[in-house]
Amino acid sequence: MSANTAGKTITCKAAVAWEAGKDLSIEEIEVEAPKAHEVRIEIVYTGVCHTDAYTLSGKDPEGAFPIVLGHEGAGIVESVGEGVTNVKVGDNVVALYTPECGECKFCKSGKTNLCGKIRATQGKGVMPDSTSRFKCKGKELLHFMGTSTFSQYTVVADISVVAITDKAPMDRTCLLGCGITTGYGAAVVTANVEKGSNVAVFGAGCVGLSVVQGAVKNGAEKIIVVDVNDGKEAWGKKFGATDFVNPTKLGGKSIQEHLVEMTDGGCDYTFDCTGNVGVMRAALEACHKGWGQSVVIGVAAAGQEISTRPFQLVTGRVWKGCAFGGIKGRSQLPGLVDDYMTNKLKVDEFITHRQPLNKINTAFQDMKAGDCIRCVVNMREA
Numbered sequence: 135m136s137a138n139t140a141g142k143t144i145t146c147k148a149a150v151a152w153e154a155g156k157d158l159s160i161e162e163i164e165v166e167a168p169k170a171h172e173v174r175i176e177i178v179y180t181g182v183c184h185t186d187a188y189t190l191s192g193k194d195p196e197g198a199f200p201i202v203l204g205h206e207g208a209g210i211v212e213s214v215g216e217g218v219t220n221v222k223v224g225d226n227v228v229a230l231y232t233p234e235c236g237e238c239k240f241c242k243s244g245k246t247n248l249c250g251k252i253r254a255t256q257g258k259g260v261m262p263d264s265t266s267r268f269k270c271k272g273k274e275l276l277h278f279m280g281t282s283t284f285s286q287y288t289v290v291a292d293i294s295v296v297a298i299t300d301k302a303p304m305d306r307t308c309l310l311g312c313g314i315t316t317g318y319g320a321a322v323v324t325a326n327v328e329k330g331s332n333v334a335v336f337g338a339g340c341v342g343l344s345v346v347q348g349a350v351k352n353g354a355e356k357i358i359v360v361d362v363n364d365g366k367e368a369w370g371k372k373f374g375a376t377d378f379v380n381p382t383k384l385g386g387k388s389i390q391e392h393l394v395e396m397t398d399g400g401c402d403y404t405f406d407c408t409g410n411v412g413v414m415r416a417a418l419e420a421c422h423k424g425w426g427q428s429v430v431i432g433v434a435a436a437g438q439e440i441s442t443r444p445f446q447l448v449t450g451r452v453w454k455g456c457a458f459g460g461i462k463g464r465s466q467l468p469g470l471v472d473d474y475m476t477n478k479l480k481v482d483e484f485i486t487h488r489q490p491l492n493k494i495n496t497a498f499q500d501m502k503a504g505d506c507i508r509c510v511v512n513m514r515e516a
């Protein structure tokens with residue numbers, strides 16, 4: 135493909151979100167060649183994340199339409215624009231919605247994985263030069279999170295892509311583009327959970343189970359999964375959780391009170407993996423006085439706000455949050471792929487459903503059903 139298509143517009147299939155709240159539509163779209171410091175990727179597999187559904191719902195203040203959603207993708211570099219040195223044609227890659235330029239104030243701070251270089255245009259759904267590479271039926275389509283993996287071909291900034299070993303199966307590594315890395319990184323990098331800690335994880339989806347996996351890796355002693363779905367008890371145990379609590383079955387006692395009792399004063403670390411602001415409050419208040427830390431990972435709808443008594447913070451609890459687990463994609467993702475390849479990181483276990491591109495709306499339905507951890511979409515089957 136690359137010999138014939140470099141420098142030309144490619145026509146391919148993509149799932150287009152024409153408007154908020156409507157199903158995606160499989161369309162033929164035109165994908166322009168990459169400009170300087172851009173990379174065109176054939177997306178081979180993509181996961182579907184709750185954040186895609188969140189933006190499609192219309193509750194994302196940055197969500198605009200029509201758009202090509204998707205941000206959990208793996209594929210092969212088809213062509214590169216002028217000046218691209220970090221990847222080459224034929225490389226197996228993972229798209230990064232959290233880029234890493236290595237040069238901006240954020241990248242150089244050593245304090246965060248957030249990169250400022252292209253965040254403004256990324257949030258507006260355009261490439262760094264403020265234009266789109268996608269067209270359908272004569273209309274421009276917006277990019278999503280700098281990745282747009284629901285297209286058979288996409289164009290990303292060179293700082294938004296990382297090459298990984300071609301020995302790793304792309305139908306698994308796509309999940310390192312968001313869900314698994316996010317939860318695992320939140321435990322291992324952002325919280326840096328200490329050996330012997332008590333940990334509570336609210337919400338046992340792909341993100342929460344990945345937090346469990348990270349807490350196990352760091353030697354946590356008690357790992358309590360909190361979920362309203364009893365079916366998640368077995369999932370939590372599969373990943374190494376020691377306890378499970380269904381907060382709706384506490385006979386009127388609050389979940390924070392229950393966790394404080396279970397842990398002799400409160401958890402050392404808690405994680406919100408639900409996106410529910412009431413849960414975020416409970417997670418903070420379940421922390422141990424003096425040192426407990428609560429990490430917000432869940433994404434809440436526009437207009438939602440968190441609250442607690444300031445006394446909770448005055449008495450030493452810490453409220454923080456992270457995107458992509460605090461992981462720097464270009465520096466750290468290849469290491470996670472190696473951990474997967476050497477059986478140190480579970481990835482296969484998260485895949486409960488698979489769909490072809492032409493059934494991507496079923497993948498969204500799968501995701502919303504209680505028995506789905508992740509659905510992987512095969513982009514070559516359309």
Ligand SMILES: NC(=O)c1ccc[n+]([C@@H]2O[C@H](COP(=O)([O-])OP(=O)(O)OC[C@H]3O[C@@H](n4cnc5c(N)ncnc54)[C@H](O)[C@@H]3O)[C@@H](O)[C@H]2O)c1
Pocket residue numbers: 183184185188312313316336337338339340341342360361362363366381407408409410413430431432433434456457458459506507
């Ligand atoms: N910050 C980031 O970088 C980042 C990355 C990926 C996903 N996210 C967000 O993380 C969240 C989780 O994603 P996911 O894919 O794991 O979702 P998911 O829907 O698969 O899992 C959420 C789990 O929370 C449980 N839950 C719902 N309400 C609850 C409640 N009141 N108390 C306890 N449990 C409850 C559900 O039963 C489910 O098991 C979403 O909000 C998503 O948008 C954030």
Ligand SMILES: N[C@@H](CCC(=O)N[C@@H](CSCO)C(=O)NCC(=O)O)C(=O)O
Pocket residue numbers: 183184185186194195196197231232248253312433434435436457458
């Ligand atoms: N546009 C949304 C923000 C959504 C959000 O917080 N996204 C996370 C990644 S979620 C992946 O599933 C993120 O990367 N945040 C940091 C950033 O966007 O710079 C809103 O405004 O609510």
Ligand SMILES: [Zn+2]
Pocket residue numbers: 183184185186205206312313
């Ligand atoms: Zn995501």
Ligand SMILES: [Zn+2]
Pocket residue numbers: 233234235236237238239240241242248249250251
């Ligand atoms: Zn940067």
